[in-house]
Amino acid sequence: xxxxxxxxxxxxxxxxxxxxxxxxxxxxxxxxxxxxxxxxxxxxxxxxxxxxxxxxxxxxxxxxxxxxxxxxxxxxxxxxxxxxxxxxxxxxxxxxxxxxxxxxxxxxxxxxxxxxxxxxxxxxxxxxxxxxxxxxxxxxxxxxxxxxxxxxxxxxxxxxxxxxxxxxxxxxxxxxxxxxxxxxxxxxxxxxxxxxxxxxxxxxxxxxxxxxxxxxxxxxxxxxxxxxxxxxxxxxxxxxxxxxxxxxxxxxxxxxxxxxxxxxxxxxxxxxxxxxxxxxxxxxxxxxxxxxxxxxxxxxxxxxxxxxxxxxxxxxxxxxxxxxxxxxxxxxxxxxxxxxxxxxxxxxxxxxxxxxxxxxxxxxxxxxxxxxxxxxxxxxxxxxxxxxxxxxxxxxxxxxxxxxx
Amino acid sequence: xxxxxxxxxxxxxxxxxxxxxxxxxxxxxxxxxxxxxxxxxxxxxxxxxxxxxxxxxxxxxxxxxxxxxxxxxxxxxxxxxxxxxxxxxxxxxxxxxxxxxxxxxxxxxxxxxxxxxxxxxxxxxxxxxxxxxxxxxxxxxxxxxxxxxxxxxxxxxxxxxxxxxxxxxxxxxxxxxxxxxxxxxxxxxxxxxxxxxxxxxxxxxxxxxxxxxxxxxxxxxxxxxxxxxxxxxxxxxxxxxxxxxxxxxxxxxxxxxxxxxxxxxxxxxxxxxxxxxxxxxxxxxxxxxxxxxxxxxxxxxxxxxxxxxxxxxxxxxxxxxxxxxxxxxxxxxxxxxxxxxxxxxxxxxxxxxxxxxxxxxxxxxxxxxxxxxxxxxxxxxxxxxxxxxxxxxxxxxxxxxxxxxxxxxxxxxxxxxxxxxxxxxxxxxxxxxxxxxxxxxxxxxxxxxx
Numbered sequence: 001x002x003x004x005x006x007x008x009x010x011x012x013x014x015x016x017x018x019x020x021x022x023x024x025x026x027x028x029x030x031x032x033x034x035x036x037x038x039x040x041x042x043x044x045x046x047x048x049x050x051x052x053x054x055x056x057x058x059x060x061x062x063x064x065x066x067x068x069x070x071x072x073x074x075x076x077x078x079x080x081x082x083x084x085x086x087x088x089x090x091x092x093x094x095x096x097x098x099x100x101x102x103x104x105x106x107x108x109x110x111x112x113x114x115x116x117x118x119x120x121x122x123x124x125x126x127x128x129x130x131x132x133x134x135x136x137x138x139x140x141x142x143x144x145x146x147x148x149x150x151x152x153x154x155x156x157x158x159x160x161x162x163x164x165x166x167x168x169x170x171x172x173x174x175x176x177x178x179x180x181x182x183x184x185x186x187x188x189x190x191x192x193x194x195x196x197x198x199x200x201x202x203x204x205x206x207x208x209x210x211x212x213x214x215x216x217x218x219x220x221x222x223x224x225x226x227x228x229x230x231x232x233x234x235x236x237x238x239x240x241x242x243x244x245x246x247x248x249x250x251x252x253x254x255x256x257x258x259x260x261x262x263x264x265x266x267x268x269x270x271x272x273x274x275x276x277x278x279x280x281x282x283x284x285x286x287x288x289x290x291x292x293x294x295x296x297x298x299x300x301x302x303x304x305x306x307x308x309x310x311x312x313x314x315x316x317x318x319x320x321x322x323x324x325x326x327x328x329x330x331x332x333x334x335x336x337x338x339x340x341x342x343x344x345x346x347x348x349x350x351x352x353x354x355x356x357x358x359x360x361x362x363x364x365x366x367x368x369x370x371x372x373x374x375x376x377x378x379x380x381x382x383x384x385x386x387x388x389x390x391x392x393x394x395x396x397x398x399x400x401x402x403x404x405x
Numbered sequence: 406x407x408x409x410x411x412x413x414x415x416x417x418x419x420x421x422x423x424x425x426x427x428x429x430x431x432x433x434x435x436x437x438x439x440x441x442x443x444x445x446x447x448x449x450x451x452x453x454x455x456x457x458x459x460x461x462x463x464x465x466x467x468x469x470x471x472x473x474x475x476x477x478x479x480x481x482x483x484x485x486x487x488x489x490x491x492x493x494x495x496x497x498x499x500x501x502x503x504x505x506x507x508x509x510x511x512x513x514x515x516x517x518x519x520x521x522x523x524x525x526x527x528x529x530x531x532x533x534x535x536x537x538x539x540x541x542x543x544x545x546x547x548x549x550x551x552x553x554x555x556x557x558x559x560x561x562x563x564x565x566x567x568x569x570x571x572x573x574x575x576x577x578x579x580x581x582x583x584x585x586x587x588x589x590x591x592x593x594x595x596x597x598x599x600x601x602x603x604x605x606x607x608x609x610x611x612x613x614x615x616x617x618x619x620x621x622x623x624x625x626x627x628x629x630x631x632x633x634x635x636x637x638x639x640x641x642x643x644x645x646x647x648x649x650x651x652x653x654x655x656x657x658x659x660x661x662x663x664x665x666x667x668x669x670x671x672x673x674x675x676x677x678x679x680x681x682x683x684x685x686x687x688x689x690x691x692x693x694x695x696x697x698x699x700x701x702x703x704x705x706x707x708x709x710x711x712x713x714x715x716x717x718x719x720x721x722x723x724x725x726x727x728x729x730x731x732x733x734x735x736x737x738x739x740x741x742x743x744x745x746x747x748x749x750x751x752x753x754x755x756x757x758x759x760x761x762x763x764x765x766x767x768x769x770x771x772x773x774x775x776x777x778x779x780x781x782x783x784x785x786x787x788x789x790x791x792x793x794x795x796x797x798x799x800x801x802x803x804x805x806x807x808x809x810x811x812x813x814x815x816x817x818x819x820x821x822x823x824x825x826x827x828x829x830x831x832x833x834x835x836x837x838x839x840x841x842x843x844x845x846x847x848x849x850x851x852x853x854x855x
């Protein structure tokens with residue numbers, strides 16, 4: 001196991017209070033990243049729970065609001081309260097919370113909070129230092145800002161889908177919810193810089209994160225290419241060279257790449273095929289021309305070898321740039337991820353003990369720290385309303401009777 | 406914006422390819438001074454070859470290594486210092502530079518800096534409040550993979566993305582252009598901001614140890630958790646959604662033109678039917694419920710394709726968005742560069758090159774977020790190799806002129822690579838013929854107004 005610092009390490013976001021109005025993936029992930037590094041994050045959910053609680057998969061496939069695996073994953077380390085922002089009383093209570101807070105994270109449609117009188121301007125009036133981080137598909141302004149987003153729509157309009165997949169088929173979306181995770185991380189980045197700037201100016205900011213722009217930012221080959229010579233990259237032609245792409249082996253798939261620390265001779269030795277040292281393969285331009293022949297040699301050499309044996313041998317002995325297609329099961333059992341303390345054992349009051357992916361970054365002085373499982377719906381109502389806001393218990397009961405919490 | 410978050414902050418970067426060079430460039434948008442350090446024998450990979458992208462107007466110019474599209478996008482706004490770090494004199498200058506800087510960003514394999522006695526424990530002795538970012542494939546330390554070489558293009562298989570990506574029922578698919586590099590880039594920015602905040606409060610620096618593998622794996626962590634909780638492995642579902650239906654990429658008028666459409670609840674479904682001029686479908690019992698639409702997805706794909714195939718992709722977007730149905734065209738590089746929305750928001754910016762480069766203006770991508778309405782402004786194009794050697798050594802480090810000349814004679818510094826990278830000789834027609842480009846616009850400058 002990698003060393004973990006002594007127990008009493010400081011936190012980078014010590015003393016920062018965050019109100020997390022996020023729902024689904026992007027907003028909650030942003031707030032989780034702030035919580036990981038020491039911010040006190042209070043998740044503010046509508047009385048019926050946020051959308052993430054109804055997102056599958058669920059623990060043991062039981063669609064119980066406390067058993068969404070997305071919710072479990074993205075809400076570690078937070079406290080949770082309920083509050084109906086759509087009511088005048090709820091909006092009033094929220095403003096009281098904002099007077100105590102440093103950051104509000106939200107990922108509703110642009111104008112949604114303002115329609116409750118809780119837009120950035122409204123909140124800045126009660127707390128000029130407040131940072132409101134809004135994560136949306138297309139940002140707060142511009143002709144497409146009111147468009148409805150979805151993972152595939154954000155992917156399509158980012159430009160990345162056009163060259164993903166094969167020319168004889170439709171453009172191919174990447175699996176999963178990459179745009180949402182990208183947006184969550186960028187929300188945390190922008191929030192951290194807004195906090196730095198606030199140290200200098202005392203002023204808060206309306207932080208405006210666009211998922212489409214986050215995904216587009218990855219097009220560092222494709223976007224400038226057009227601006228340099230007008231060229232537009234497309235998808236792969238079917239039947240194109242397999243070398244440097246996903247190739248089958250005995251028990252799955254691998255991918256190898258020339259370049260890096262290994263010579264072509266090393267690669268030939270790794271595959272145990274001296275005929276690969278022939279100049280028709282060893283010279284890069286010629287290699288492309290004899291691609292089909294090269295593919296046959298490599299496929300034959302790999303067909304009786306396993307992924308993990310090839311991976312270890314290629315990396316350790318030959319220093320070849322080499323990857324294997326790993327499944328979620330492989331990742332769950334990966335010794336390197338265990339070494340990096342990627343997983344956290346969580347003791348959840350409804351789910352029980354479970355291993356959850358958690359730590360993505362190692363910082364030496366202010367490490368990512370686990371404090372608590374995802375909150376149950378309204379779990380910290382009493383603590384927050386009486387503790388932080390100083391309400392009397394009867395007042396909290398009244399809010400409950402009014403269905404505000 | 407009156408002030409930028411990183412005014413007065415200086416960063417030194419000796420890194421290659423995508424992740425850390427881009428992170429350092431984005432720091433310049435935020436107000437930092439960033440000095441890129443390269444050796445004449447080890448220039449950044451994006452200065453030529455495949456990773457370099459294009460030369461301007463397909464003309465290499467006298468110094469093609471300064472002009473490639475990818476190098477420029479990833480190094481905009483920086484200063485350039487050349488140092489041969491394989492030699493003591495070069496490393497001595499780098500140490501002097503780190504002493505007067507706040508941040509050092511690098512992506513050497515773990516053993517390199519250790520070998521030079523320039524890993525964090527050693528650097529912190531000469532610069533006690535240093536913030537250092539190290540980006541590697543698997544992270545530093547003694548883990549089973551820690552010393553293994555890695556690059557994003559092979560790693561996307563290892564960190565699980567290829568497994569979950571692919572056409573329905575098909576084999577695992579690559580996910581494109583070094584996706585995980587950008588996760589590391591953003592993580593570097595996040596932790597730099599956190600570390601600066603901590604340093605402001607305590608006076609202490611720290612070391613940030615980024616592992617691309619760990620970042621990439623988190624981006625599929627919902628699937629990993631499904632395995633842990635339910636022992637379920639995902640199927641590859643192409644452009645479909647696990648629970649929304651119909652969803653897909655539908656062919657539009659023209660060649661290789663597509664629009665993505667995603668329908669969730671019953672309201673969006675009946676809106677789609679109305680827009681398609683097929684109100685009859687609302688009453689079709691096969692499609693009346695979400696589960697029904699998932700079950701009859703193939704039939705729905707056919708119906709929707711029939712409607713989209715005669716329409717412009719932008720028209721499909723407009724009609725459906727006006728009706729409250731998520732829809733957006735598949736943008737290619739031309740569309741991305743022309744997107745009026747990105748121009749209105751200042752995500753795309755025209756950056757002027759110095760007169761003597763004869764490159765005019767080019768379009769760059771800025772930060773994917775802003776404070777208020779104002780985008781952060783790109784400072785300028787990427788520097789020529791070693792363009793700031795003299796200013797940095799003389800003015801910033803106060804070296805005497807004779808010493809700088811000595812470094813030049815020893816080829817510790819310089820401005821011309823030891824082996825200038827090969828310039829691709831393919832014409833755009835060749836590239837189209839070879840399948841490396843889908844097409845090209847010879848009038849791209851007019852289209853972009855550059």
